[in-house]
Amino acid sequence: MGFVRAAAEIARALDFDVVIAGSVAQALARIRETAFDVALVDLSLPDGSGLELLEHVDLGGRTQVILITGNPTVESALKAMHLPIVDYVVKPMQVARFRQLLQAAAPRLPAPEPALGDPWHGIAGPSAAMDAVRQQVRRVAPTDASVFIEGESGVGKELVAAAIHAESGRKGAFVAINCGAVPADLLTSQLFGHERGSFTGAASRHVGLFEQAEGGTLFLDELSEMPVHLQVHLLRALETRQIRRVGGSEDIAVDVRIVSATNRPHVDAIDSGRLREDLYYRLAEFPMALPPLRDRPADILPIANLFLKRLNDRYGTRRVLTREGADLLQRYRWPGNIRELKNIIQRAYILAESDRVTPSLPVDDMRPVAETASTITFVVGTPMHEIERRMLFKTLAYFDNNKAKAAQVLGITTKTIYNRLSSYKAASLPPEDALGAGDVDAEASNGNHA
Structure with a gap:
């Protein structure tokens, strides 16, 4: 274990975290638990060869491998292997060489992900679309403009509304309500409050959300779920900046900023009669759209x-x-x-x-996997003859129409390829876009002379 201890000390000195396994079995267990940047693998382990480990275990693609051997003549053999081997070290430990290998491997390691702290007001995502959203929030927050947010369920509309309030400088509270989650007969009381005895069960005065949000921001989520008759009362409150409790006789002045949201396009909500058009234009002084993920x-x-x-x-x-x-x-x-x-x-x-x-x-x-020059995807249920046809044309395209190479890779004869091309032509089956019809005609003709 002298070699292992020395290697571990050198690696730790270079700021590597070190995990030690004494056998192939232990290494397999470690690999299943942890993703490694560099693997130092001994060719001779108690329960097998380190090469077996490399040949049968996917190290994750990013792992760089340094082999340990007691035989200095293995270099040429290692170079002939198509394995992700960076280099090798020979026992006993050559400190300077091992340190040099680790230092050389470090620049090839993937850059660590930037520290992920809590994003700005919880609005996460580095995309240009979310940068634009954050910029809009910064611009509109200090104003008194009413904001109308459109976006599918789960995109973070309430986070944006809360960010607008936080950046606004308003001293009052941020108060939110989901208009679709409150029974219609209670929503009026929730928003505007009620006086004692105004209806059955009103045993005491209730201060509504408008008053609770005094000097702050009221967020009306899923606005298009609000009953249309109540939208009339909401519009009046916004225009007069006054509310009246249910059962009350006096108007109460309120200083409340409104941010509202809907999970459906406002045009659809208006056309279907779920949202009053005049209310929309009163609330959408600054419209925003949050893109789906x-x-x-x-x-x-x-x-x-x-x-x-x-x-x-x-x-x-x-x-x-x-x-x-x-x-x-x-x-x-x-x-x-x-x-x-x-x-x-x-x-x-x-x-x-x-x-x-x-x-x-x-x-x-699931989205289908994107095809590349070297990959091909099929929907479950695709007929075998169609799979074979597409596979043939894809392989020919990949090898620049080299039929000998394509035949070798596909495990068939060149004559079989010519015969398939002829049959596709006879059946008027379209070739893949990667190869023009002219290619098929010419090669099929050549096949007939073979």
């Missing part, structure tokens, strides 16, 4: 990591998203937006059996 993919992973960091901080853990998990998050359509992302991350964190977190997501809302 699926339209700003650059925000998905940073926000997911933010939620994961909060859980790690709360429970004293160091869990990270796996590459597979990150890919799933990027492909998901997020119908529930940020609220759904938060729930998904929390569930994955709770169910994780190690420090590597892979969320489980509904397949029906």
Whole structure:
């Protein structure tokens, strides 16, 4: 263990966190628990070869490998292997060389993610779209303009409303109500208050939300769910800056800024009769639109990591998203937006059996994997003949129409490729976009002469 201790001390001195495994089995367990930047692997371990570990375990793509060997003649053999090997060191420990290898590996490591503190007023996401939202909040907050926010459920409309209040300098409270969550017969009393005895059960005076928000901001969420007859009373209160409690006889002056929101386009709400047009224009002195999460993919992973960091901080853990998990998050359509992302991350964190977190997501809302020059995707249920046809044309395109190379990779003969091209031509099956029809005709003709 002298070599191991020396290597660990050198690595720690260079600010590496060190995990030690004494066998292939132990290493497998460690790899399942932790993502590594550099792996120092001995070719000779008690229960097998370190090469077996590299050949059978996905180290995550980012891991750089330094092999340990007692045989200085293995260099040429190692270079012939298609493994992610940075270099090798020979026993006994050569301190200067090992330190040099680690120092050389460090610049190739992925840059650490920036520290994820709480975002500005909770409005998270580095995308240009969210930068624009934050800029709008900064601009409108110091004014008295009424703000109308449109956006799907879960995009963070209340966070934006609270940020507007926080940046406004208003001394009163931020008061929020979901107009769709309060029964219609109680909503008037909730907003404007009521006097004692004004209706059955009104045993005492109730101060409504307008008065509670005096000098502050009242956030009316899901405004289009408010009964239309009540919208008339709301419009009058906004125009006169006065309210009257239910059962009351006096008007009460109020100084309240209104921020309202809806999860449906205002045009649809107006056309369907759910939102009065005159009320909309009174409330939308400064309209804002919050884009859904699926339209700003650059925000998905940073926000997911933010939620994961909060859980790690709360429970004293160091869990990270796996590459597979990150890919799933990027492909998901997020119908529930940020609220759904938060729930998904929390569930994955709770169910994780190690420090590597892979969320489980509904397949029906997955985007298809984007194809590249070297990849191809199929929808479940695609007929086999169509899969074979697309695979053939994709492979030919990848190898610049080199049929010998394509045949070798596909495990078929060149003659088979020519025969397939001829059959596609005879059946008038369209070629893939990557190869023109002329290519198919010419090659099929050549195949007929083979």
